[in-house]
Amino acid sequence: HFHDCFVQGCDGSVLLDGSASGPVDSEKTAPPNLSLRGFDVIEDLRRRVHKQCGTGSVSCSDITAIVARDAIVLTGGPDYSVPLGRRDGLTFATRNATLANLPSPFEGTDRLLNSLAARNFDATDAVALSGAHTLG
Secondary structure (H helix, E strand, C coil): CHHHHHHHCCCCHHHCCCCCCCHHHECCCCHHHCCCCCHHHHHHHHHHHHHHHCCCCCCHHHHHHHHHHHHHHHCCCCCCCCCCCCCCCCCCCEHHHHHHHCCCCCCCHHHHHHHHHCCCCCHHHHHHHHHHHHHC
């Protein structure tokens, strides 16, 4: 969820299989996102929800937010409500936009904290995100 939200907002664009410049220039295939898994799970959930509730009834970005919350709950973290109503993005993020918006996993602590502080994240948030990556 973090990987999607940091690039173009929580719009599900990380789920898209390409960009205006072609599949190699997509948010999904940018180096920070190569370790992401579960795209097939999101697609399966979308298919099931749309079959039951109608096409377009729930966005993939909402499904991603709910799945992120449920993963937190299932691993002993806090339960919280997820406001719904996100709309899926219709535009692709490029590889360069992804690289510019997602902090590198190889950055030192100071650079990582500064990068996250620019988005109003503090050290506690950085620890939570790091832990989520370890768990994920």
